[in-house]
Amino acid sequence: MTKKNIHRRSILALSMGAVALGFAAHSQAADYPAKPINFIVPFAAGSATDLLARALGQSVTADGKQSVIVDNKAGASGMIAAQHVAKAAPDGYTVLITTNTTQSANEHLYKKLPYDPVKDFAPVTGLGKGGQVLVVNSASAYKNVGELLAAAKKMPGKLSFGSGSSSSRVAGEMLKQLAGVDILHVPYKSNPLAITDLLGGQIDMMITDTSTGIPQIKSGKLRALGYSTKTRSAQLPDVPTLEEAGVKGYDMGYWFAAYVPAGTPKEVVARLNELLKNATKSAAATSFYATAGSVAWTTTPEELAQFQASDALKWGKVIKAAGIQPE
Template sequence: MRNRTRLHLLAAAAVAAALPLAAQAFPDKPITFVVPFAAGTATDQLARAIGNEVAQDGKQAVVIDNKAGASGMIAAQQVAKAAPDGYTVLITTNTTHAANEHLYKKLPYDPVKDFAPLTGLGKGGQIMVVNTASPAKSVMDFVGMAKKSPGKYSFGSGSSSSRMAGELLQQMADIKLLHVPYKSNTLAVTDLLGGQIDMMITDSATGLPQVKAGKLRPLGYSSATRSPLAPDVPTIAEAGVKGYEMGYWFAAYAPANTPPAVVKRLNELLAKAARSEAAANAFYRPTGTEVFTTSPEELAKFQAAESAKWAAIIKTAGIEAE
């Protein structure tokens, strides 16, 4: 009996000792970054920039899996149901983890219970753009047009951040626009270029290249301060809608119940990648995105605060959950 007890204790000790070793060995196979939006979007660009650095540091390939559609719910659900081993990571935004729970009556995932927060990755602003053929040369030009013809002009969005930016503009400028939803901001930009929609407020990574190419006209920037990449473009607040401000953020999550040691390792890999010079050159500087890294605990608190903020915006905008 004494020998049997001793064997059980030795076995338990062996298992306990193996856990840190397993974490030290992580990763020992490719990691999949699931992205809720299409290739070419800001989130996709960030995932690829971060993925390159994680692959080099972790000495394992990083696969980018774009699962666009349903406001990020398809991707979020996929990660929520994935094995909690650290090899499936959601590279996402406030769309899936702060806005959707207030925009939809039923989600196929729980943004808190189904995920293990890893780290924040970045913060950014959005740019209000119109087709170059539009008569609107400024934010207030567009507002004036919308006031004269309520419901005539449309705005597109391919993310909750983009949609909320448009909804907040309607609320604060006292105008009525037609909302046209898309699976991604890149698809909305395509229709804006083609004249199918009249305006959109999109992430800088998607909108600024079209502005610099002379294909879209910038009217305003959604953050409290001007973008360093477009210093001549006034903020929407400066342009006449006083008090207007709407930004977005990126973060990484693993499935709930991922081992703490693996969460810690992923946090280290991702945060280091976000702060790397290579990622700065590939994504952060070209898009004007601010590096924003956190501990898992800090991300959980930040997410909770952001969810409350977005709930208030959505309620004030009078948006009914779908």
């Protein structure tokens, strides 16, 4: 056999292999989902992200005819879960249901990440946006933001705030920076765990997602002092924004989104995008948004990638201005 024929055979074999891979990817997408889907949540059960994942999972299970398993891998500001998904098979069956914590904030809060928030993931869709609420124990002597900050100025470093996510931490650090006060930061694996210590009197305050905070506020166990975004929460209409309460320029929200491992076939991403968009309109998800103080927010994969890029820049500026040094 001549070298020319061998070369032609090699090209033909490579071409046939590429076609076969193409057919395999197409078949995989056409059959998706063909087995249970794992929703990996970076925070503990009971957190806002967990509650949203479970609400969405009900709809995806019904529409996709396959069960959705919610797996909470809490800890390390979401890095454990993000790393797990980054290393998973790129087939659409391991989905990161996450927030700006893992995708925008962590790269500015830690010197080394066990994952790349851009290169290791394929964006699927945005899922929701919301704000946070500054809360104290209902037995606390502080009845409003002014009283709390006055005490913090009189006792530098004596009051403490807890946080179980980067959003919660940066929100607290921003309060310190804009109000010019020194409050001790106490880290937790998740916001519900910080709430437990707040209820127990181990910490003085925290700025938590509304999904975690509102039930405790409604039950009378926590007192809401201020809301983190520029506009008040529909669920807490009597609670002033932190800016209204005197902390000028304060505005710090959060967002939810879905990602899969980089290299996941575009057809699978598109199908998952469709399933999740439909899920945000389900009764369970609508109930979550209404009670959590957040709103549905969906995107194309490309729109989410662009949003994440701009949001990461914003978080970088906020974290630097707050004087937070990467750990």
